Amino acid sequence: EKLGLNEIREKFLSFFETKEHLRLKSASLIPEKDKSLLLINSGMAPLKPYFTGQEVPPKKRVTTCQKCIRTPDIERVGKTARHGTFFEMLGNFSFGDYFKSEAISWAWEFCTQWLKMPEERLWVTIYQDDDEAFEIWNKKIGLASERIVRMGKEDNFWEIGLGPCGPCSEIYFDRGEKYGCGKPDCKIGCDCDRYIEFWNLVFTQFDKDEEGNYNKLAKPNIDTGMGLERMSVIMQDVYNIFEIDTIRHTLDYICSLAGVEYGKDPTKDVSIRVITDHIRSVTFLVSDGVLPSNEGRGYVLRRLLRRGARHGKLLGFKGPFLSMVSKKVIEAYHQAYPELKEKEKYIQNIIKIEEERFEETLEQGLEKLQEYIKLMNGTDTLSGEAAFKLYDTYGFPLDLTKDMLEEHGLKVDEEAFIEEMERQRKRARTARGDNEAEGWKEDIYSKLDKNIKTTFVGYDNLSYPSII
Numbered sequence: 087e088k089l090g091l092n093e094i095r096e097k098f099l100s101f102f103e104t105k106e107h108l109r110l111k112s113a114s115l116i117p118e119k120d121k122s123l124l125l126i127n128s129g130m131a132p133l134k135p136y137f138t139g140q141e142v143p144p145k146k147r148v149t150t151c152q153k154c155i156r157t158p159d160i161e162r163v164g165k166t167a168r169h170g171t172f173f174e175m176l177g178n179f180s181f182g183d184y185f186k187s188e189a190i191s192w193a194w195e196f197c198t199q200w201l202k203m204p205e206e207r208l209w210v211t212i213y214q215d216d217d218e219a220f221e222i223w224n225k226k227i228g229l230a231s232e233r234i235v236r237m238g239k240e241d242n243f244w245e246i247g248l249g250p251c252g253p254c255s256e257i258y259f260d261r262g263e264k265y266g267c268g269k270p271d272c273k274i275g276c277d278c279d280r281y282i283e284f285w286n287l288v289f290t291q292f293d294k295d296e297e298g299n300y301n302k303l304a305k306p307n308i309d310t311g312m313g314l315e316r317m318s319v320i321m322q323d324v325y326n327i328f329e330i331d332t333i334r335h336t337l338d339y340i341c342s343l344a345g346v347e348y349g350k351d352p353t354k355d356v357s358i359r360v361i362t363d364h365i366r367s368v369t370f371l372v373s374d375g376v377l378p379s380n381e382g383r384g385y386v387l388r389r390l391l392r393r394g395a396r397h398g399k400l401l402g403f404k405g406p407f408l409s410m411v412s413k414k415v416i417e418a419y420h421q422a423y424p425e426l427k428e429k430e431k432y433i434q435n436i437i438k439i440e441e442e443r444f445e446e447t448l449e450q451g452l453e454k455l456q457e458y459i460k461l462m463n464g465t466d467t468l469s470g471e472a473a474f475k476l477y478d479t480y481g482f483p484l485d486l487t488k489d490m491l492e493e494h495g496l497k498v499d500e501e502a503f504i505e506e507m508e509r510q511r512k513r514a515r516t517a518r519g520d521n522e523a524e525g526w527k528e529d530i531y532s533k534l535d536k537n538i539k540t541t542f543v544g545y546d547n548l549s550y551p552s553i554i
C-alpha cells in the first residue's frame with residue numbers, strides 16, 4: 087500500500103510533534119511584511135522574523151507545511167521530473183534551540199523509520215569544509231563515507247548578502263537506473279532525475295559581516311525544507327511529480343477534457359504537465375488573494391495562466407478550460423487548505439475572466455508569431471521589437487514567447503525586448519507630461535522585472551536567470 091501525499095504530510099508534521107515541535111499552519115503565498123520577496127518560496131521565508139530575532143517565536147521548535155511558488159523554475163516544469171512552480175515544503179525549525187546533530191538524526195529517523203526508505207538508496211551531500219556534519223553522518227548515523235558527498239559553496243552553503251548564513255546538507259534518493267540519463271559519469275548532482283534531492287538541512291551557524299568575516303552565531307538555528315511532492319514521487323515510485331496521487335487527479339482530468347492520452351506523445355505530455363502545474367499555482371495564488379495584473383505578483387499569476395492557456399491550444403482546446411480544471415485542484419487539496427473550498431466560486435470566476443480576456447488576443451497573437459518566424463528567414467533570434475509587439479498588443483508575456491520559440495529551436499533578443507519596454511515607458515511618460523522620475527516608481531514595466539529579479543530566493547542558489 088503506497089502512501090498518499092496527504093498521509094506523508096501528516097506523518098512529517100506529527101513526527102516532529104513527537105520531537106516537541108509546534109505545528110503551525112502554512113502562511114499565505116503573499117509575504118506579510120517582507121518587501122524583499124514577491125512570493126513565499128520556502129518554508130523559512132515566512133518565519134524570517136523569528137530567525138533574525140525581530141519577533142519572538144511561539145516556541146523554539148516549529149514544524150510547518152508551507153505553500154511555495156518558484157517562478158525561476160518555470161522553464162524546467164514539465165521537462166524534469168521534479169520541478170513545479172507550486173509545491174509544498176515541509177520543514178522543521180529551531181530558533182536557537184537544537185542544532186546539527188538533532189537535525190540530522192531526526193531527518194534520518196523520519197526517512198528510515200517512519201517512511202521506511204531503504205537505507206542503501208539514500209545519499210547525502212555536505213558542504214566541503216563541514217567536517218562536523220561529516221562526523222555526524224558517518225559516526226553517529228553510520229552512513230558510509232562514499233555516500234557522503236562534499237560539495238562547494240554554490241550547492242551547499244546558504245547565504246543571502248549579509249547576516250545569518252551557514253552550510254547545508256542535502257538528502258538524495260537514488261531512484262535507480264531506469265530514471266537516469268544513462269551517461270557513464272551520471273552521479274549525485276547530475277541534472278537528470280535518477281538521484282533526486284528531496285531534503286535540505288540548513289545549519290545557520292554564522293553571521294556574515296561587512297568585511298566578509300563569518301562570525302560564529304552564539305545561538306545557531308536550524309531550517310530544513312523537504313519537498314512534499316518529491317517525497318511522494320519516491321514513496322509512490324512514479325516518474326514525476328505530476329503522476330503522484332493528488333496531482334494525477336488534475337492531470338487525468340485535463341486529458342479527458344482534451345481527449346488526449348497521457349504517455350503517448352512526448353510533446354503533448356509536456357503540455358499536459360505544464361497545464362497541470364500552472365493551474366495548481368494559479369488556483370493557490372488566487373485563493374491567497376492575488377489578482378491578474380501587469381505588475382508584481384499579479385503578473386506572475388497572469389504569466390502562469392496565459393502560459394497554461396496557450397499549452398491548452400497545443401492540446402486542441404478551443405476555448406477557456408482552465409477554470410474547470412481548477413475544480414480538480416480544489417478537490418484534491420481542500421482538506422489541507424480549506425480556503426480553497428471557501429473561495430471555490432471566486433477562484434473559478436477570476437480564472438475564467440482572465441482566460442476569456444486572453445482568448446480574445448491569443449489566436450491573433452499566435453498568427454502574428456508565425457508571421458514573425460517566417461520573416462526571420464532561418465536566423466535564430468526574434469527581435470526585441472517583435473517580442474514587444476506580442477507583449478503589448480497581444481498580451482504575450484515574454485516567457486510565453488520564449489517558450490513558443492524554443493519549440494522551434496529559436497530564441498528571443500531579451501535585452502532588446504527590455505529596451506523596448508524602456509522606450510515605451512519613456513513615451514508614456516512624455517505623453518503624460520510627467521518628467522519627474524518619482525512618479526515612475528510605480529511604473530508597471532520597470533516594476534515587473536525589478537520585482538522579479540530581487541525576489542528573495544531562500545536557500546535556492548539561483549542558477550536560472552529570473553525571467554519577466
Ligand code: ATP
Pocket residue numbers: 156159168169170171172173175283284285286311312313314315316544545546547
Ligand atoms: P533543485 O536543486 O532540485 O532545484 P533546490 O536546491 O533549489 O532544488 P531547495 O531550495 O534546497 O531546493 O528547497 C528544499 C526542497 O524543496 C528541495 O530539496 C526539494 O525537495 C523542494 N523543491 C525545491 N524546488 C522545488 C520545485 N521547483 N518543485 C518541487 N519541489 C521543490
Ligand code: MG
Pocket residue numbers: 283
Ligand atoms: Mg539543489
Ligand code: MG
Pocket residue numbers: 256283286
Ligand atoms: Mg537544495
Ligand code: MG
Pocket residue numbers: 159546
Ligand atoms: Mg532549485
